Amino acid sequence: MLNHIIKGQYIALHNTALLEQVNANLRSAKEKIVKKRTRSTKLIPCEEFLTGGEIDEANPWLRQTQWAEYLLGINRGLLCDCIAAPTEEANGLEAVARRIWVAMGEVAQISQQITKATGNAIRSEAVRTEKDRSPVQPLQA
Secondary structure (H helix, E strand, C coil): CCHHHHHHHHHHHHHHHHHHHHHHHHHHHHHHHHHHHHCCCCCCHHHCCCCCCCCCCCCCHHHCCCCCHHHCCCCCHHHHHHHCCCCCCCCCCCHHHHHHHHHHHHHHHHHHHHHCCCCHHHHCCCHHHHHHHCCCCCCCC
């Protein structure tokens, strides 16, 4: 019985030490992620936005939509205000918008990480299955 109690305490101490080590590793990993995130997010001043007629995107969909011509003549300051993140000190609807903004940013980051982590075979399969599908139109009222 005494031997069992000693072993039980050893296991409990061993598990506690392992748990502390895992928690330390998680804290370290979280700090690394936060550092990477702050390095990768760079605020771009409004003066650096594209002007009408400039097309430097590799995405053919953006060329088809003619986004550069669409944005021509729109006040840059107003555009920046529309897409700026809500302030952290916001109240009411602005606070709700801030929470949604943060949540959608996290969803986008998770999506990007998943895309980076998946292999080319999965991406190729997704493209192949999309080619075989007929275009889907949303339900209309």
